[in-house]
Amino acid sequence: GQSLEQPSEVTAVEGAIVQINCTYQTSGFYGLSWYQQHDGGAPTFLSYNGLDGLEETGRFSSFLSRSDSYGYLLLQELQMKDSASYFCAVSGHNYGQNFVFGPGTRLSVLP
Amino acid sequence: AAGVIQSPRHLIKEKRETATLKCYPIPRHDTVYWYQQGPGQDPQFLISFYEKMQSDKGSIPDRFSAQQFSDYHSELNMSSLELGDSALYFCASSSRGLAAQETQYFGPGTRLLVL
Numbered sequence: 550g551q552s553l554e555q556p557s558e559v560t561a562v563e564g565a566i567v568q569i570n571c572t573y574q575t576s577g578f579y580g581l582s583w584y585q586q587h588d589g590g591a592p593t594f595l596s597y598n599g600l601d602g603l604e605e606t607g608r609f610s611s612f613l614s615r616s617d618s619y620g621y622l623l624l625q626e627l628q629m630k631d632s633a634s635y636f637c638a639v640s641g642h643n644y645g646q647n648f649v650f651g652p653g654t655r656l657s658v659l660p
Numbered sequence: 661a662a663g664v665i666q667s668p669r670h671l672i673k674e675k676r677e678t679a680t681l682k683c684y685p686i687p688r689h690d691t692v693y694w695y696q697q698g699p700g701q702d703p704q705f706l707i708s709f710y711e712k713m714q715s716d717k718g719s720i721p722d723r724f725s726a727q728q729f730s731d732y733h734s735e736l737n738m739s740s741l742e743l744g745d746s747a748l749y750f751c752a753s754s755s756r757g758l759a760a761q762e763t764q765y766f767g768p769g770t771r772l773l774v775l
Contacts, residue, residue: 579762580762582762582763582764590768591750591766591767591768591769592703592750592752592764592766593766594763594764594765597762597763636702636703640762648693648705648708648716648718648762648764649705650695650702650703650704650705651702652702653702
């Protein structure tokens with residue numbers, strides 16, 4: 550089986566930097582993804598790590614350490630529109646298999 | 661750019677009725693996923709298809725079934741509906757053939773309410 554852990558809530562102010570951690574326990578591992586979801590909306594893909602290291606996409610970066618079963622999403626220059634839920638998700642043995650979302654982290658960005 | 665299309669967007673049913681949700685993936689995407697998301701919950705993986713064959717099965721109840729057709733659209737059939745089936749149902753698609761990176765593109769969801 551697979552299980553993921555994330556902080557349930559994070560609060561930060563506009564312009565700040567915030568890091569959302571994700572730890573996982575899986576019987577197999579293919580990759581770690583991050584998704585953003587606004588209330589009532591659909592999850593939107595943010596970033597993916599298949600190998601150890603840092604991936605950078607604009608204001609968002611994601612990091613993976615497979616040996617530690619750990620990853621994080623780094624959001625820089627926070628904006629009010631970044632207030633949303635952020636989910637890490639793990640693919641198990643192979644592409645499209647055993648895909649499991651974490652419980653989600655609700656980010657609130659304050660003015 | 662074309663996105664994942666889901667229909668209907670909203671559906672109201674009564675207990676013990678049946679419902680069919682439809683999903684039209686992004687053109688040339690070969691993999692379709694179905695998720696169920698309750699209020700304040702994370703999306704729960706139900707089932708996935710790759711090239712019209714079932715690829716993986718998650719927490720899909722026996723009352724539910726799904727298939728992917730020759731034109732790659734997919735349908736989720738839900739029978740003997742229960743109050744607890746009220747949720748947002750998302751379909752997502754990806755293209756396994758184009759990249760090893762598993763990027764799923766989600767549709768807007770179907771909000772099902774069972775009365």
